[in-house]
Amino acid sequence: MEKTKTHIAVVSSPWFSNLASSFEFSKRFANLHPNFQLSFFIPILESLPDAFKSILETETLPTNLNPILLPPISKDDMPPNAEPVLQKKLTLIKSLPHIHHILINSLTSNSTHLSALVADPFALEVLDFAKQLKTLTFIYFASSAMALSVFFHLPKLHDMISCEFRDFPKTIRIPGCVQIRGIDLPEPVQDRSSPTDEEFLEMTQRFHSVDGFLVNSFLEMEESTVKAFANEGKGNFPLLYLVGPVAETKYEEKGSSDSKWLRWLEKQPPKSVLYICFGGGGTLSQHQTNELALGLELSGNKFLWVMRAPSNSVNVGLEHADDEDPLKFLPEGFLERTKEQGLVVPLWAPQIPILHHSSIGGFLSHCGWNSVIESVQYGVPIIAWPLFAEQRLNAALVSNGLKVALWPKVNENEIVEREEISKVIKSLMEDEEGKEIYRRMECLKEAAANAVKDDGSSTKAMHEVAMLWKNFRGI
Template identity: 45%
Template sequence: MSQTIMEKKTCIAMVPSPGLSHLIPLVEFAKKLVEQHHNIYVTFLIPTLGSTSSSMIQILNNLPPNINFTILPQINTHQLPQNVHFVTKMSLTVKLSLPFLHEALKSLTCTTNLAALVFGMFSVDALEVAKQFNLLSYVFYATGAIFLSFSFSLPKIDDSVFTELTNTVNIPGCVVPYKVKDLPDPIPYERSSKSIVGRTKILSLVDGVIVNSFTDLEGDAIRALQEKRLNGKNALCVYPVGPIIQSKSTNNENQFECIEWLNTQPQKSVLYVSFGSGGTLSQDQINELAFGLELSNQKFLWVMRAPSNSSSSAYLTRQKENPLDYLPIGFLERTKAQGLVIPSWAPQIQVLSHGSIAAFLSHCGWNSTLESVVHGVPIIAWPLFAEQRMNAVTLTQVLKVAIRVKVDEESGIVKRDEIGKVIKRIMEGNEGFEICKRIKNLSDAASDALCENGSSYNVLSDLALKWQNI
């Protein structure tokens, strides 16, 4: 694109948090923005820990003409402290990338009408660079409004509440209390949670927070955040623009096998099993899940990773082992007429939109949650880390579109009998039928929110107009 054309356009710089599950929703937000407002141009400035994955490169190479990207010089793992939480790794990666971000923004200000910097929830250190260039600054929350409401209220919660995992916390705009054990990592294990409190305090310094949610999904939480501002209090300016999900998967790996297999299955007959872009199970838990699927006698499509004792071990690093080597002996042979196991990755959008899918056994990451809602697929909630346990509470107790598995207190894993029972509950009988009806209603509401003059469509238009008037 020529410099003359770019100078006529409003440029928005976007800094995603490290990790594919944070890049994807911000990319999809940018696509929605430039599709709806042709006079806006987006540049991604991407901090990375180690080399970029092939999946990331494929996503970036398929961006529309009004969006381009710069991958900032990579941060090496040896530059970070060892054995720290992956959230800390993400934040430190961004912090170490600030000098590169400064240079990239300096170049953009010379060649474009740069109006604002939008950064991910774990990239809040980018705020100091935005201030140096007098840019409007916005946090993009790839999670929901309930988590945002919790984050904003966290500094006001007494630390003593976190001393017992069974204690409860009331979150503004939430109709149910949340147990401490269901709060996002690492809060249940780090009582003061100083790093998280520090990040949330920054929320009061930005010009707004863009939330990947919509009013029919989290209306109470969104209204609670917005009412504070209407009442003249020091509160966030919240922009609910969701649900923003991928319209299609960009990776073709394994697509032919699993989609062709789904094409041969009866309507609403298959359970899709996936723990997101980074979730992993222990070897014992893989065994129990395999036997539970077998016991259920239900058809399944399982996206499997190699075992790890860390539930988030694949989040920022790639696994090299063949996951199928870790299945129980004889499992694939015994279940070859019942299910299909594929290693590491599946085209999730195509899978969830397929007519043969009846339910989704999910880690309850926000991207997967929104994809289930958009496609009207009931959920078996099996949260692993981050805010996934909080999402599971919302899905089961507030929205009532999911059933949550119970973890055995003695072993700390979900047993095969429990897995088989929960699968049958959602795939058969009245309970699953009622869940189907509720999530179908949410799916219709999601579509309405994004239509012209829908709630999310109008919010995005208001935000774009503000940027164009800079």
């Protein structure tokens, strides 16, 4: 008689960063536990992102991991002028009937037992199927344990603070977390009158009802947060399993050996180059772009800048990239004056090979959690430049908590001026302060590598989850 396989269904949201992270987790879990069957559901808005297509086309996936591409949702089916956030949410909602149909059909085989539904925080609607399917419910949280703890405390903070969070004058203390300011709380809750604030509160309330969280961090990085979360919850909070660092490690750009950025990096001294990138969708205003360019020039430091065209929005999204040449928005004469100092790459370059390169000595980053994790994995110190979402929380953690980053100061108009940029770059890349940061990051890099070894904390957490899922036989 065929042995029953434990079946896990993982449902991502359409956000590329979440999609890439949860897929990497699924690959790792499938490789560690070949007796499990994983179905990975991919909601699609219009078409699959090119970067994710490359992952599916170039990698050999575990045989027990089945990516399921759901029928694409057309923007024509969206309300007129719908914002990108709403489009993503509606993509997931319109995909639910397809997910439900496949999940029900997957149970018709006697050799398969659906044990758990794992959802992205922005795909929580799928957990409504859990009762019918008699499964456990988990959330794959592609950010830090600190951010998760903050989300759990949001309702209490709403009751405690009457003004807008950004105007709250005191520091906020959450057990086990680095102190933060009101302005450091996630960007969607900064306006109490906005629908997103109410949606986030509803989401965090729903967090209490799941069986557990799979968090893209590792114990040695956030031990105090995890202990405080467990002590404060006293069994009333869901279990946390820190399973990170979850980040792609084998990615190679097609034809990367011929890439201009690689040829340029090969000519630079070890740890001499500052890499600048604001993620797949982060953008700066024209004013801030000018200040950054002139600050780089003023510092005299080597740089590799992956640049997007300026925008009045800090997050235009990967799929909403402007085809317009961003280099024409640089200050007049900048490229000529800095041609021996740096290289500006328009729109996109593969981040992991760059961070892994021996010439990279620092990373000016928007502090998206994927970028933070990749920096830690490759031991690259950070200049924190948060733009949106929970990035200010991440910046507070790496700069004030772990002390592996510097956070530039802004002026009264929320602009980081060229002199401040130059000063921070020199501090990180040349001064004793930067050397101390580098030493701390090296220790964190070693801890990250140890966490995913056979006897590491994150691998043990994966095994604990596997045992729970394997032994579960329905509600």
